Amino acid sequence: MSSRHPLVTHRTKGIPGGTAPFAIEDVAARGWNVLRQDQPLPLAILYEPAIANNARWMREFCRNANVSLAPHGKTTMSPDLFRRQIDDGAWAITLSTPHQVQVARDFGISRILLANQIVDPRFIDFVMSERDADPGFDFLCLIDSIDGARIAGEHIRARGFRSRLGVLVEVGAQKGRTGVRSVEEAFAVIDAIAAYPDALELRGVEGFEGIFGPNTPESLAKVTALIESVATVAMSLDEKGLLTGDEVVLSAGGSSYYDVVVDRLQKVKLSRPTRVVIRSGCYIAHDGIMYSDFFAALKERSQRVRDIEGGLQPALQVVTYVQSMPEPGMALLSGGKRDLSYDMHLPKPRLTFRPGRDEAPVHIGECHEIYALADQHAFMRIPEDSKLRIGDMVILDISHPCTTFDKWDVLYGVDGDYNVVSAYKTYF
Amino acid sequence: MSSRHPLVTHRTKGIPGGTAPFAIEDVAARGWNVLRQDQPLPLAILYEPAIANNARWMREFCRNANVSLAPHGKTTMSPDLFRRQIDDGAWAITLSTPHQVQVARDFGISRILLANQIVDPRFIDFVMSERDADPGFDFLCLIDSIDGARIAGEHIRARGFRSRLGVLVEVGAQKGRTGVRSVEEAFAVIDAIAAYPDALELRGVEGFEGIFGPNTPESLAKVTALIESVATVAMSLDEKGLLTGDEVVLSAGGSSYYDVVVDRLQKVKLSRPTRVVIRSGCYIAHDGIMYSDFFAALKERSQRVRDIEGGLQPALQVVTYVQSMPEPGMALLSGGKRDLSYDMHLPKPRLTFRPGRDEAPVHIGECHEIYALADQHAFMRIPEDSKLRIGDMVILDISHPCTTFDKWDVLYGVDGDYNVVSAYKTYF
Numbered sequence: 118m119s120s121r122h123p124l125v126t127h128r129t130k131g132i133p134g135g136t137a138p139f140a141i142e143d144v145a146a147r148g149w150n151v152l153r154q155d156q157p158l159p160l161a162i163l164y165e166p167a168i169a170n171n172a173r174w175m176r177e178f179c180r181n182a183n184v185s186l187a188p189h190g191k192t193t194m195s196p197d198l199f200r201r202q203i204d205d206g207a208w209a210i211t212l213s214t215p216h217q218v219q220v221a222r223d224f225g226i227s228r229i230l231l232a233n234q235i236v237d238p239r240f241i242d243f244v245m246s247e248r249d250a251d252p253g254f255d256f257l258c259l260i261d262s263i264d265g266a267r268i269a270g271e272h273i274r275a276r277g278f279r280s281r282l283g284v285l286v287e288v289g290a291q292k293g294r295t296g297v298r299s300v301e302e303a304f305a306v307i308d309a310i311a312a313y314p315d316a317l318e319l320r321g322v323e324g325f326e327g328i329f330g331p332n333t334p335e336s337l338a339k340v341t342a343l344i345e346s347v348a349t350v351a352m353s354l355d356e357k358g359l360l361t362g363d364e365v366v367l368s369a370g371g372s373s374y375y376d377v378v379v380d381r382l383q384k385v386k387l388s389r390p391t392r393v394v395i396r397s398g399c400y401i402a403h404d405g406i407m408y409s410d411f412f413a414a415l416k417e418r419s420q421r422v423r424d425i426e427g428g429l430q431p432a433l434q435v436v437t438y439v440q441s442m443p444e445p446g447m448a449l450l451s452g453g454k455r456d457l458s459y460d461m462h463l464p465k466p467r468l469t470f471r472p473g474r475d476e477a478p479v480h481i482g483e484c485h486e487i488y489a490l491a492d493q494h495a496f497m498r499i500p501e502d503s504k505l506r507i508g509d510m511v512i513l514d515i516s517h518p519c520t521t522f523d524k525w526d527v528l529y530g531v532d533g534d535y536n537v538v539s540a541y542k543t544y545f
Numbered sequence: 546m547s548s549r550h551p552l553v554t555h556r557t558k559g560i561p562g563g564t565a566p567f568a569i570e571d572v573a574a575r576g577w578n579v580l581r582q583d584q585p586l587p588l589a590i591l592y593e594p595a596i597a598n599n600a601r602w603m604r605e606f607c608r609n610a611n612v613s614l615a616p617h618g619k620t621t622m623s624p625d626l627f628r629r630q631i632d633d634g635a636w637a638i639t640l641s642t643p644h645q646v647q648v649a650r651d652f653g654i655s656r657i658l659l660a661n662q663i664v665d666p667r668f669i670d671f672v673m674s675e676r677d678a679d680p681g682f683d684f685l686c687l688i689d690s691i692d693g694a695r696i697a698g699e700h701i702r703a704r705g706f707r708s709r710l711g712v713l714v715e716v717g718a719q720k721g722r723t724g725v726r727s728v729e730e731a732f733a734v735i736d737a738i739a740a741y742p743d744a745l746e747l748r749g750v751e752g753f754e755g756i757f758g759p760n761t762p763e764s765l766a767k768v769t770a771l772i773e774s775v776a777t778v779a780m781s782l783d784e785k786g787l788l789t790g791d792e793v794v795l796s797a798g799g800s801s802y803y804d805v806v807v808d809r810l811q812k813v814k815l816s817r818p819t820r821v822v823i824r825s826g827c828y829i830a831h832d833g834i835m836y837s838d839f840f841a842a843l844k845e846r847s848q849r850v851r852d853i854e855g856g857l858q859p860a861l862q863v864v865t866y867v868q869s870m871p872e873p874g875m876a877l878l879s880g881g882k883r884d885l886s887y888d889m890h891l892p893k894p895r896l897t898f899r900p901g902r903d904e905a906p907v908h909i910g911e912c913h914e915i916y917a918l919a920d921q922h923a924f925m926r927i928p929e930d931s932k933l934r935i936g937d938m939v940i941l942d943i944s945h946p947c948t949t950f951d952k953w954d955v956l957y958g959v960d961g962d963y964n965v966v967s968a969y970k971t972y973f
Binding site (some may be wrong): 123126127128129130132133134135143154155156157158159191213214215216218219220222225233234236237238239240242243244246247261262264265266289291292293294295296297298328438439440441442443444449451454455459460489492493494496506507508519520523524526544545 | 551554555556557558559560561562563582583584585586587619641642643646647648650651660661662664665666667668670671672674675689692693696717719720721722723724725726747756866867868869870871872877879882883887888920921922924934935936943947948951952954972973
């Protein structure tokens with residue numbers, strides 16, 4: 118179990134050709150500056166002042182709301198960001214898959230909330246071996262079915278692990294994603310869990326409201342209904358005396374509706390201590406498109422959010438070159454599907470910079486629009502009288518940090534002058 | 546310059562939790578079998594018999610057509626596949642970006658066709674340093690503009706590199722991607738290249754017809770027109786005596802229309818030896834959706850294609866578990882946007898396998914359909930009377946190998962019984 122990253126070589130995007138392998142932790146010592154063209158483009162940058170702001174903001178939100186944060190690590194898959202989030206007071210890291218848990222354990226994360234049912238026997242083996250070997254390792258996962266309880270219960274029993282697997286019953290919504298669809302189904306799942314008292318330990322109730330899409334009254338109604346179901350199931354289980362641990366975990370919350378989650382779940386009064394856990398993964402990097410819109414809606418909706426000074430700031434951008442300007446009104450940029458999110462919205466050009474001429478990036482203007490991405494190119498519409506030239510830099514906002522992080526082996530932290538002061542190795 | 550991969554750890558998708566770091570070249574010795582659940586899912590697999598078939602098929606196509614192959618390496622970014630393609634007779638590897646070239650050079654690729662204009666001074670430095678240091682390294686890139694010629698020419702001259710940069714003038718199409726839009730523009734670019742005889746060497750003409758989308762009469766007409774432009778520019782330059790090297794390179798050809806490219810460019814008669822170079826990246830992995838359709842069209846269109854026994858076979862699939870079945874008619878699979886292409890079509894469920902019961906995967910049936918992907922889940926519509934259960938495996942076809950390869954640090958080669966016999970480390 119090593120906590121160090123492998124040496125980084127010029128096989129990684131953003132590392133200049135011919136660079137000898139080096140420890141990524143020492144990146145600041147290279148003295149690289151993005152605007153000085155020290156690194157090949159495209160380049161994913163994380164604006165450190167925005168990261169610090171976002172960390173501060175979410176810390177205050179959670180403290181004021183008296184909730185715990187288990188940020189979804191799948192967003193960044195950066196163990197250094199996990200560590201920073203834990204140091205900032207996060208109660209756990211949320212994850213989705215076997216490989217993500219393996220990465221987090223390699224970097225010493227001591228509490229993991231797996232936001233999935235666990236159906237893979239090898240994955241159960243790994244988690245339970247880690248639990249047996251390390252009494253300081255806490256792990257919770259979801260169960261939404263009798264089959265799910267049976268698979269985990271039988272496997273753990275057959276292997277004779279000493280520890281038990283902590284589980285939250287997952288509550289979902291009709292036509293939604295995972296999770297039971299009714300209180301009755303929740304009881305049936307609880308019965309199935311209770312059949313394996315030596316293997317499974319019921320620790321609370323979970324839901325995920327982040328599946329309902331953009332901020333519309335319809336979405337908000339669905340979100341509210343789902344969180345209400347989580348509350349109802351928790352109270353029903355408590356009434357029947359089925360919640361038995363020292364502490365009951367109630368968890369929900371993606372990156373768009375955590376205000377709604379907090380407002381409702383904080384009001385659930387159970388017969389034993391209760392911990393409300395929200396799980397935003399995107400707050401730390403945020404973005405300049407989709408989550409900026411979501412955050413504006415959060416702010417409009419929630420006094421809790423307005424009470425905190427400032428707000429989340431987009432930290433993640435991608436820097437490209439103008440690669441070709443083959444006809445009036447059109448430019449091709451040196452970044453594409455391999456570098457930029459395209460699942461929610463196409464990226465938006467924000468800034469431009471001409472090496473050797475400009476002091477700092479300037480706003481590119483509203484009439485510059487990405488209209489398509491190829492694997493390695495972005496197609497940009499520009500005014501016919503655009504002053505852009507081949508070789509200019511264009512800095513793009515992205516929509517949905519998860520699907521930009523996953524295109525980068527390393528993202529580069531920059532200060533306000535685009536000096537590279539840090540680096541974030543990812544494990545996708 | 547090392548030709549070995551770093552040791553693989555369980556931080557990589559598909560490696561069982563707790564596996565000690567090992568050399569990926571030795572993967573066959575692990576004795577893993579996908580159906581025996583030796584590896585966590587999701588898992589990207591490459592069916593070795595299909596890879597071997599596709600390599601054989603393309604070798605025959607190129608031999609019969611008397612063209613050279615420079616397969617686009619961006620598809621796989623697997624140096625072991627690059628090596629296999631070179632060993633199969635590929636003339637060069639095509640690439641797109643600085644980092645891709647750095648990877649290929651690390652693994653000893655000695656001829657690279659960069660299918661892009663080169664506007665980044667650091668990238669020029671790397672390429673020209675490699676050229677100066679290794680007389681066996683051949684490199685060609687595209688130029689489609691006076692600015693492009695000026696940037697490369699000035700930089701190479703200022704740095705005093707001994708070698709020259711080999712360039713192809715790129716021909717494009719109105720509303721297309723990169724490339725000059727007329728013969729007149731081509732002449733202007735050639736003049737700009739000729740201003741740097743000490744730095745730039747004109748070696749031929751290039752176009753990319755793969756931008757015109759699905760196989761329709763309209764697309765085919767645009768493809769034909771673009772290839773005709775390539776031919777026209779080449780013949781015009783030759784008439785004026787502007788093509789001067791030992792050999793003129795004429796190159797085009799993505800993975801959908803190489804028959805059209807070959808038919809036309811083979812007929813271009815120049816005053817000096819001519820090499821026609823096609824650049825399909827996807828033939829080696831192929832797929833069960835988009836490129837299957839494209840290949841059917843190729844076969845219908847081209848006697849050359851029909852003359853070769855058999856055809857390309859889908860080699861790349863992704864194996865998932867049924868993760869949750871929360872309501873009738875619906876199943877969630879344990880793979881999502883992080884694992885599967887979603888830029889062209891959603892994946893298609895093909896096979897299913899129940900561990901502990903089935904001998905081999907069976908066809909899942911037509912009424913199973915992926916209707917959405919989340920970051921880590923696939924949403925599948927199933928018949929209400931489906932026999933699927935939580936924990937069953939579902940094997941998915943993908944559409945567009947490029948955007949599935951780039952989601953995997955390692956892909957696993959399997960034989961007909963799903964034994965893991967090889968592995969392909971990627972560098973995205």
